[in-house]
Amino acid sequence: MLAEFDAAVTQATRQLRADRQSATERIDRSRKALLDTFSTFLERWPNPNLGIDADASYRDFDRLLTDLETSGLHELETEWRDSLLKLSGNDLTGLDSELAAAVREIRDRIDPVNRILAELPFADDNHRLRIDPQESHSTVRARFRKELREVRAFIDQAATDHERERAYHRMAKVVDRIRRTAPDFADLVDVRNHVRISAEKRDLGGRHVAVYDHIGEKSGGESQELVAFIVGAALRYQLGDAGADRPRYAPVFLDEALIKADAHFTGRAIGAWRGLGFQLVIGAPNDKHSAIEPHVDAEYLILKNSQGRSWAKPLVGVPDA
Template structure:
């Protein structure tokens, strides 16, 4: 999927799990019971003691540095992003924080969409694959420009979007193909699709039951 008209992004991921983190994972795995294996009391007691020891170490204020090393997975992986142009030039170590506002938002949204497409297998199955992304409170804390960049990037990767958001927080209607308004009727204590009342009638609009067809 082109990042710009004449370029694409190449993402390289390297796992760099520290020795302490690897040891912690093995101890945790060994302490957890194996599925489908019958255990006697001695085995369960041993596993419980091992788990208790790990929990106590995680709670120990003196082990704060060790806890951060084994739990902070951001330090366990190195991700390098390169923008490769059609003319052979490339720009490595791209970071959204070093870009302009709009470019950084486009970059972040594009990475999000590409990661989702990769994890769901859309890249291997083809971009015609049915893939619906449903988001509640969608982009309510984002700027409109970031919301637009994210929606456009998800569309580019072939996702169909079903977004729900309060209109007084963010207006996404300009970026979507269709919009259904939901209104809460406090008097009837129910919510439903918005029904416009004809001009001249009392009241402006009210909620009606949602009918699934």
């Protein structure tokens, strides 16, 4: 019996030592976990009144946890995070819609300009000029627009904290690409880069004759006529009132313009400006205004005396003083 008792005591002693060792290790791991938790907390939210010692600071952190749970801050944080994701996702969806709408708006604003141009002879009485906007397709932009839609769908489907965290990081990457400092900003966001504009020459039946996307091979007169049509149309577009009879601001000052063409080209160029509703004031050197003269209502010669004073002398269409 005594031998069995001694064996039982020895076994119990061994088990007690093992349990004590295990408990000590668990305590050490718990202290380490508390130390890491307290340290991480204070790194994010510094507080000179809190320490990181597991034994000395435990009660302080326990009171802080109780206060946070009582105030429901963690629930407010979750609601805030979910709201942030939802609102940001809505913004990304809105961006995709606004990009598409902006391209449509460019076409819509060019339509009334084309209605004006349809009444103005171009090159001769049997042809007209039409501004043709075409959306320029880009693989990079297409992928970006697709990513906008996918991120929005991913946000809607995120149900757990882990999924919401992933959604946030995907959204952050998309937002980084549209910051003004991002290398892709102009290509992705500036819709002026999404549309390619060309000018199409048509006959009176609306049949295609030629496309102008540069003027390199044109003569001086042809290029001036084309420029007059394009620049005038662009001004009506920029003013945003091409549907009105007159532009909101009609005077246009041209310095040494229309001086490289004969009277035929010059007349059509001036007719284009007038047809678009503008009032022209053209400045030209004294020896290069002959082609302009037949097409203006009034002509003034600017003179200058030896004292440096200048004045305008009326020549055409204005009674002599």
